[in-house]
Amino acid sequence: MRVPQKLSIGDEIRVIAPSRSAKLVKVRQTKTILEKLGFKISFGQHIFECDLQQSASIEHRVADIHEAFRDPQVKAILTALGGYNCNEILPYLDYQMIAENPKILCGFSDITALATAITKKCGFITYSGPHFSSFRMEQGQEYQLSYFQKCLMGNAPFPLTASKVWSDDTWYIDQAKRHFEEASWKVYSEGEASGQLYGGNLCTLNLLQGTPYMPDLANCILFLEDDELVNPAIFARDLTSLLQSTTQIKGMAIGRFQRASDMTEEQLHFILDKHPRLQTIPVFYDVDVGHTQPILTFPIGGNIYMNTKERIMQITKF
Structure with a gap:
């Protein structure tokens, strides 16, 4: 690539x-x-x-x-x-x-x-x-800008770390009193893996299934997120569709859900528990990608190393 x-x-x-x-x-x-x-x-x-x-x-x-x-x-x-x-x-x-x-x-x-x-x-x-x-967006921009610069302007492999705070306020209309909450990445299943990185918005990625524009996701690591229009039942259906369309993936990172989605930790675990494969590969969730702010920049088609036990992710080709 x-x-x-x-x-x-x-x-x-x-x-x-x-x-x-x-x-x-x-x-x-x-x-x-x-x-x-x-x-x-x-x-x-x-x-x-x-x-x-x-x-x-x-x-x-x-x-x-x-x-x-x-x-x-x-x-x-x-x-x-x-x-x-x-x-x-x-x-x-x-x-x-x-x-x-x-x-x-x-x-x-x-x-x-x-x-x-x-x-x-x-x-x-x-x-x-x-x-x-x-x-x-002014508040929260330092984290976002840092990874934008590392990924698009740098050449040395770099680690991904969790933002200390997150916000569900609209990113392109900066409120005078933006509401921030404490943030951390969470682990669904422990393990480590290296591989090619694909993903983005889950429902949008699924639109490419059956078209010439869908990459082969075999043995890749997926970064997935969705917006406020999703709810637990829709996310479960969309995730199942994607997982059924490919051979075994090597790892997954799921972006933080917006409040309007009504996704709870209990609901997310219930959904992930339905897929035995996800219990045998490294899976993070509440990662800083998607529609909450601030967000990481990651390379579609690049390479990543992830170790959920040590809570490590590193971009290696970008």
Whole structure:
């Protein structure tokens, strides 16, 4: 798996909206924050279009993606926001052109579809991590920015550690009094494993089953999360579908659930207990990925080592 060129201070980052419109984001303030970090920010031509489903046309979203990959001045691509319809654009992308111009693509949630498809079809690592809109958040940003920089700007393998606090407040609208709670990673089953890393938003990843955009998950390590629209029964169904679609995985890390999901520790253990394989491989949960904040950045198609007994995870290829 190829690794895109790393991001450097002074590089141009292009913002695209392959799912929901950037009209929903406070663009000016977020652009200023990233410029203060030393980056040049540019925008796709169509990112502010907003139709009945708060998105742009397939044609225009594809055009912005193609332009971002073709432009030699653009060194990294950030998505504005997630949404519901990113998988619509997958059949219309020029994967040969994208493969010939590998570069950083980073986002999460619905962007799981686009990032995973590009990794599968083009043979280079993409990234599950902050959207452009995620940098609007001030409180909790230090942890998030640290892993964004380690993964997208560094070259040395690095350990993942748990954030000390977490928040369920909307990440792209920074409240004056953001509510934080104590955070820690938890262990469902002990063990250690190394392998290729895939994952992101569970319900979005499942949309790729049976398509040319779904990677082979055999012997991989999965990072999975879901948002406030999921509940324990839906998560159980979606997880079962994914596990039934592949041969044995080597490990799993499950992102922290939002309060609105009504997922409890008892419910999660009840769901995981249904799958005997998960009791024989390392499984973390309440990991800092997904729709609570702050979040890690991890490489889709990269490599990871995990040891749940020692509570260690280390990104080794990214």
